[in-house]
Amino acid sequence: MEISTTTAVxxxxxxxTSLRWTTGQVVALVVWAAGLNVGQALAMQAFHVSRLPxxxxxxxxxxxxxxxxxxxxxxxxxxxxxxxxxFSDAVGLKGVAWRPIAALAFASVVxxxxxxxxxxxxxxxxxxxxxxxxxxxSQVFGRxxxxxxxxxxxxxxVGPFVEEVVFRGVAFAxxxxxxxxxxxxxxxxxxxxxxxxxxxxxxxxxAAGAMFAWLFHATRTLWSxxxxxxxxxxxxxxxxxxxxxxL
Numbered sequence: 001m002e003i004s005t006t007t008a009v010x011x012x013x014x015x016x017t018s019l020r021w022t023t024g025q026v027v028a029l030v031v032w033a034a035g036l037n038v039g040q041a042l043a044m045q046a047f048h049v050s051r052l053p054x055x056x057x058x059x060x061x062x063x064x065x066x067x068x069x070x071x072x073x074x075x076x077x078x079x080x081x082x083x084x085x086x087f088s089d090a091v092g093l094k095g096v097a098w099r100p101i102a103a104l105a106f107a108s109v110v111x112x113x114x115x116x117x118x119x120x121x122x123x124x125x126x127x128x129x130x131x132x133x134x135x136x137x138s139q140v141f142g143r144x145x146x147x148x149x150x151x152x153x154x155x156x157x158v159g160p161f162v163e164e165v166v167f168r169g170v171a172f173a174x175x176x177x178x179x180x181x182x183x184x185x186x187x188x189x190x191x192x193x194x195x196x197x198x199x200x201x202x203x204x205x206x207a208a209g210a211m212f213a214w215l216f217h218a219t220r221t222l223w224s225x226x227x228x229x230x231x232x233x234x235x236x237x238x239x240x241x242x243x244x245x246x247l
Contacts, residue, residue: 012020013182015173015177015221016092016173016217016220017089017092017169017170017174018085018089018090018112019079019080019083019085019089019091019169019170019173019174021170022174023129023174023175026171026174026175028075029075029166029170029171030077030167030171030191030194033072033166033195034194036068036072037195037196038197040064040065040067040068041197043061043064044061044064044140048108055146055147056143058141058142058146058150061140062141062150062154065158066154069158069159069162072166073162073165073166076091076166076169076170076193078166082205090169091165091169091170091173092168092173092216092222093126093222093223094221094223096219096221096224097226101219101223101224101227103225104215104218104224104226104228105224105227105228106228106230108211108228109231109232112204112207112208112211112228112232113232115204115207116204116207119203120204135149137155138240138244139243141154141224143244148241151237154182154232155234155236156234156237157230157239160226160229160230161226161230163192163229164212164222164225164226164229165222167188167189167192167195167209167213168188168190168212168213168216169216169222169226171187171191171192172185172213172216172217173216175188176217177182181217184217185210185214185217186210188208188213189205189210189213190206192205192206192209192233193205193206193209208229211228212225212228212229213225215228
């Protein structure tokens, strides 16, 4: 009786996304996003509440922000159409079982927020002062009901979705293919931290980005990272409005 010594070879996991970009194209996308971010910041500064009547400055700021995110997303959408793949397949927006995904996302957000609090303690203790200030999001769109709604839509829904598409759905997925898991996490998270410009927030944002990338890798769907990012921002929004006495 002949006994086979052949062992089964584990199947390679399916790619996170069906979109194919070179490393150079990923860098170009991030540079494009960074340039738009600088332009958005300058536009925001140009529209001061005291210079225009009523809620007009807040309305203009909302238009600028939505245009900013649309412009960032445009190259990804066009690339998916050019490669003839659906947008969801292009960036890894696969269907999910929400209960286990939500548990993982919640745990990641708790860890990311603890790191952010620890870093804030270090900053205060050492009295660190670096270029760049933290934006008071409660003033960007105003403190009216409409302003709060726009803030939540931008910070909790639109922003996390677009940023996860770019930094995890494109940057991480492509860098993981060429640089491996660790290279993908480090590279995409560093780019994510740099986009936000503020040096004082760089390290906690890198940590959060690394957790979002790991979630994407572990669950094989970008929705887990989008959910975690949304919860991460929601905590910040609630905290800001609570401190300002709006809630």
